[in-house]
Amino acid sequence: MTSRLPVHVKRLVSQEVQELRHRVLWPHKPHPEACVIDIDKAPHAIHLGAFADAGEGWGIDLPNHQGQLVGACSLFDQHCTRVDVPWNEGEGLRLRVMGTLPEVRGWGAGAALIARAAEEVRAQGRVALWCDAREVAFGFYERMGFVFLNDTYDIPDIGPHRTMALDLSSPPHLNL
Ligand SMILES: CC(C)(COP(=O)(O)OP(=O)(O)OC[C@H]1O[C@@H](n2cnc3c(N)ncnc32)[C@H](O)[C@@H]1OP(=O)(O)O)[C@@H](O)C(=O)NCCC(=O)NCCS
Numbered sequence: 001m002t003s004r005l006p007v008h009v010k011r012l013v014s015q016e017v018q019e020l021r022h023r024v025l026w027p028h029k030p031h032p033e034a035c036v037i038d039i040d041k042a043p044h045a046i047h048l049g050a051f052a053d054a055g056e057g058w059g060i061d062l063p064n065h066q067g068q069l070v071g072a073c074s075l076f077d078q079h080c081t082r083v084d085v086p087w088n089e090g091e092g093l094r095l096r097v098m099g100t101l102p103e104v105r106g107w108g109a110g111a112a113l114i115a116r117a118a119e120e121v122r123a124q125g126r127v128a129l130w131c132d133a134r135e136v137a138f139g140f141y142e143r144m145g146f147v148f149l150n151d152t153y154d155i156p157d158i159g160p161h162r163t164m165a166l167d168l169s170s171p172p173h174l175n176l
Pocket residue numbers: 001002024025071097098099100101104105106107108109110111112131132133134136137138139140143144
């Protein structure tokens with residue numbers, strides 16, 4: 001493991017993650033307000049943001065240094081229909097729109113978001129965190145312990161994806 005940028009992760013409202021989504025995930029959309037998901041405001045939706053607790057001295061060029069939002073993801077109570085998953089409906093949470101600013105990649109903000117997402121899954125008594133992963137992020141999710149559940153498929157405008165899942169049952173029993 002390399003050095004970690006100190007970050008703290010907290011829950012946000014959906015509007016607070018739109019700018020980061022626009023910059024990191026959907027730059028082809030016209031403006032941040034267009035970076036919404038239909039269920040962003042569902043009562044079950046959880047939006048997480050990672051904030052840098054430092055910047056200066058770490059060799060990372062962050063305009064606002066401390067307190068800047070450097071990464072975000074959202075969690076939804078959605079069952080995976082693309083794959084016949086080895087957990088029951090209601091036992092997984094779906095991870096979506098996960099991204100960190102290019103300036104901080106490799107410094108641990110993504111891992112901090114996944115760690116918090118895993119806590120949220122466990123706190124709800126669920127056993128799996130799953131996502132439709134972009135090809136560029138396969139290595140990251142594998143490093144976080146996710147496994148592949150299917151072969152590559154294409155999502156128009158975005159590119160190749162595979163469904164991946166993290167077994168959070170203890171002890172692991174999903175046989176992923
Ligand atoms: C994928 C992404 C979220 C990773 O975030 P990050 O902040 O760089 O992640 P971290 O720094 O916490 O990385 C944790 C570990 O994974 C490794 N890692 C990160 N990205 C990786 C990749 N693409 N391939 C292999 N390993 C990777 C890191 O080196 C680090 O390893 P370490 O524990 O040995 O130090 C980020 O690169 C990103 O936002 N990419 C663009 C948007 C995107 O594709 N999002 C995913 C949509 S499904």
